[in-house]
Amino acid sequence: MLKFTDEHEWLKIEGDVATVGITAHAAEQLGDLVFVELPEAGTALDKGATAATVESVKAASDVYCPLDGEIVESNQAIVDDPALVNSDPQGAGWFFKLKLSDPSAVNALLDEAAYKELIA
């Protein structure tokens, strides 16, 4: 199941774990990324907390945690090569995997059609 937030994140939900990244729209708006900082596995985060930081040539931006949960894995590949987020934002450019405190909370997120409408 694929869900979206109005903060321009996508979540691919498998059981109680969500793989989280930023949308192609967000990556395009940010421009060429040169630095990514990700949360460590084991970090518990509330919805809305700063989970990651991305920096383009020009500016720094925060990536917020989309739901309450615990980080189970971060994508070292985008730390080593931030350009992956620009080239494949909804694939190889994923940010982290989040074990959801309440898997039913995903129902409140946007589906793809609603997200597309948001950025239209």
Add this chain to the structure above:
Amino acid sequence: MNEDSPLKQTPLHALHVSLGARMVPFAGYDMPVQYPAGVMKEHLHTRSAAGLFDVSHMGQVILRPKSGRIEDAALALEKLVPVDVLGLAEGRQRYTLFTNDEGNILDDLMVANRGDHLFLVVNASCKEADFAHLQKHLGETCELTLLDDRALIALQGPRAECVLAELWADIATMRFMDVAEAALHDVPCIISRSGYTGEDGFEISIPAASAEDVTRRILEHPDVMPIGLGARDSLRLEAGLCLYGDDIDTTTTPVEAGLEWAMQKARRSNGAREGGFPGAGVILRQFTDGAGRRRVGLKPEGKAPVRGGAPLFADTEGKVPVGTVTSGGFGPSADHPVAMGYVDIAHTANGTQVFAEVRGKYLAVTVSALPFVTPTYKR
């Protein structure tokens, strides 16, 4: 700047939009921050070929001596700037600063001797204030005009000379900081060999009505790419050049900013026309004794960019403050983060390690020589 006032447009606004630029408000103008190629490619293209910038938002001012003698305009302007204007030969340009009575910097600008008048290029955000300042102090001796009918573009990079030589063969005879008049595509332009990127290049003042046509034709050259404000900032930062409002302002002096090189002998202590500009007491004293702090290059040791506003400390716990970062980001040509800022005089030696507070962490930053890239000016 009133946030509610409508944004102004340069004569090249429609061109930017047609090129797919992302437009942002800057100094009261709707300006291109980047084109579809993106900041990284735009930056690297400027260093490897040629980048074209719209800098029409900047102020172009003519200072014409009422006496008809250029010396009178030069001496009048010297009352406001700490540089040698009288010694500036016809067809030459130099960098200068407006200072205030405290010795701080009101703006930085270029002044050119155009034979029968002086031609100034000032920052967009300061142009109205600068013009009022000039009117107030020079209105008696000079006729002043803030031009609103001319665009200003910059063509920067190693291919800039070749591109323009196809339009005007004599361009190759110009040296860094020369100023000349020439027709490009039959349009009379004022060309200076200067810029804000650390590259060889030119700034071209064009009558507004012809600006889009001339610019489009230059952009047709395969070596030329349009460049937005994003890459303009990363290019100047790598080149160690100050951005007014960030690196220099009304809280910094020319000596603190490391701009002593801009003050020629004639205006320094024991010079032919020593002092005589606002804040001369403070500035000349600092010139001799040094200032308590100084602008330096800063190289973050990690991959994280360190940006303007980040406090600097001598230690990793944020206990001993030593200064502040004034601008910073990623340097695409340097291929690492680059920054500059002010540190206490005890920490200015190249190689000194200090720590920048970024998101609650203290990141190692090394005081480094500016610029971060080797300039290619044609002196």
